[in-house]
Amino acid sequence: MRVLVTSFAMDAHFNGAVPLAWALRSAGHEVRVASQPALTESITAAGLTAVPVGTDHMMHMVAGTVGSAMYAHHSSSDFLEHRPDRLDLDFHIASNSLLTATYYMQINNDPMVDELVAYARHWKPDLVIWELFTFAGAVAAMATGAAHARILSFPDTFYGVRKVFLERLATSPERHDDSLAEWLAVVLERHGCEFDEQAVTGQWTIDQMPAGVRLSPGLPTVEMRYLPYNGPTPAVVPEWLWSTPDRPRVCFTLGETIRQTEFPNAVNVADLFEAIADLDIEVVALLNEKELEGVSKVPDNTRVVERIPLAALMPSCSAIVHHGGAGTWATAAAYGVPQIAMGWMWDAVYRAQRLEELAAGLHIPSFQLTVAGLREKLVRILTEPSFAAGAARLRDVMARAASPVETVPTLERLTVQHRAS
Numbered sequence: 440m441r442v443l444v445t446s447f448a449m450d451a452h453f454n455g456a457v458p459l460a461w462a463l464r465s466a467g468h469e470v471r472v473a474s475q476p477a478l479t480e481s482i483t484a485a486g487l488t489a490v491p492v493g494t495d496h497m498m499h500m501v502a503g504t505v506g507s508a509m510y511a512h513h514s515s516s517d518f519l520e521h522r523p524d525r526l527d528l529d530f531h532i533a534s535n536s537l538l539t540a541t542y543y544m545q546i547n548n549d550p551m552v553d554e555l556v557a558y559a560r561h562w563k564p565d566l567v568i569w570e571l572f573t574f575a576g577a578v579a580a581m582a583t584g585a586a587h588a589r590i591l592s593f594p595d596t597f598y599g600v601r602k603v604f605l606e607r608l609a610t611s612p613e614r615h616d617d618s619l620a621e622w623l624a625v626v627l628e629r630h631g632c633e634f635d636e637q638a639v640t641g642q643w644t645i646d647q648m649p650a651g652v653r654l655s656p657g658l659p660t661v662e663m664r665y666l667p668y669n670g671p672t673p674a675v676v677p678e679w680l681w682s683t684p685d686r687p688r689v690c691f692t693l694g695e696t697i698r699q700t701e702f703p704n705a706v707n708v709a710d711l712f713e714a715i716a717d718l719d720i721e722v723v724a725l726l727n728e729k730e731l732e733g734v735s736k737v738p739d740n741t742r743v744v745e746r747i748p749l750a751a752l753m754p755s756c757s758a759i760v761h762h763g764g765a766g767t768w769a770t771a772a773a774y775g776v777p778q779i780a781m782g783w784m785w786d787a788v789y790r791a792q793r794l795e796e797l798a799a800g801l802h803i804p805s806f807q808l809t810v811a812g813l814r815e816k817l818v819r820i821l822t823e824p825s826f827a828a829g830a831a832r833l834r835d836v837m838a839r840a841a842s843p844v845e846t847v848p849t850l851e852r853l854t855v856q857h858r859a860s
Contacts, residue, residue, distance in 0.1 A: 441469045446570035447546035448478035450670045455592025457485045458666040462843035484671035493551030531604040539618040547575045559583045566854040577638045582630040584859030589641035593765035596786045598656045642857045649837040664840035667750040667770040687757035692725040694764040714813040758820045763787035775834030777826040781805040798829030
């Protein structure tokens with residue numbers, strides 16, 4: 440069958456689909472990946488066939504213009520609790536409108552959607568697999584009769600919140616707008632289709648989160664194991680990784696996304712270095728020149744490396760301190776490495792909270808980071824055996840899920856079931 444994978448142009452959101460794309464190709468299916476031109480190099484570096492469509496989104500410019508106000512009302516764990524006393528209908532309406540205007544419409548701009556639909560009508564895919572927020576994939580599938588599914592590389596807090604929002608809309612005595620549905624209805628009408636909720640949910644969801652972390656908002660779901668793919672970073676194992684470290688090795692990273700965007704992050708590298716400088720550990724800090732600005736001295740126990748594949752580094756690590764990103768979190772979890780996650784908004788908060796609840800790590804919101812607080816938590820992670828045991832349990836749960844290769848037959852069956860004749 441023909442499979443069209445689509446993601447808006449951001450590596451962190453595309454990377455999670457790469458192992459499945461490889462699995463589909465290995466099973467003999469034709470696979471092409473469509474995105475804005477900015478992602479073309481990342482797609483081809485992954486060994487996949489790229490289809491550039493439309494124009495690059497301007498998300499980073501929007502975020503820079505709107506500034507921190509764009510994220511302010513989401514930077515709280517209460518965002519995940521769906522508590523009506525804190526997240527009332529007014530909050531949901533404002534959030535839905537803000538995210539539709541400043542995020543969903545930006546990353547699914549009209550030229551990208553229209554050219555994706557045009558390409559799908561030409562190539563006639565049997566199945567479209569689309570990244571969680573790349574609703575253009577659902578539009579292309581609905582316009583061509585292809586089966587279609589979302590793929591998740593992080594917990595589905597998005598639809599959990601939307602589900603609560605729709606329930607509150609349905610019981611409200613007043614009529615309120617659903618900005619996401621209204622925008623998608625206009626886009627679908629342009630391509631001869633009517634809106635239904637499958638434009639937001641897909642016909643089913645491919646979920647890579649492990650049991651115990653996965654959120655289940657009641658949608659048809661195919662569970663699949665997360666296999667780490669760290670993007671177009673040169674996958675080279677340096678010689679210093681050939682031997683076992685003499686001391687506990689700790690990785691520190693702020694992730695790749697912050698290097699590519701102006702996404703806010705309150706982590707102070709100098710504070711981090713001060714917290715670990717006199718600990719009897721070996722630190723591998725994945726930092727570039729810009730991230731080291733303002734650092735007067737790198738501690739003697741720290742090796743600074745701009746890039747290295749996390750999948751190569753994690754097996755030798757006793758702990759990781761990171762920004763809370765989805766790929767970093769899941770890669771560390773897949774290798775059973777205890778984590779200190781500095782998640783501060785959206786699903787990053789939920790993932791960090793679950794680490795603590797599963798005894799697989801600890802959470803420090805980045806805006807609450809202090810030298811003493813980080814040091815205390817890192818010492819706990821390295822000296823209390825319960826964290827290594829909890830991380831090992833999470834690793835084992837992940838390993839029991841079906842691999843991408845084992846998932847392909849299920850996708851073949853569902854495609855036959857859902858594809859329009």
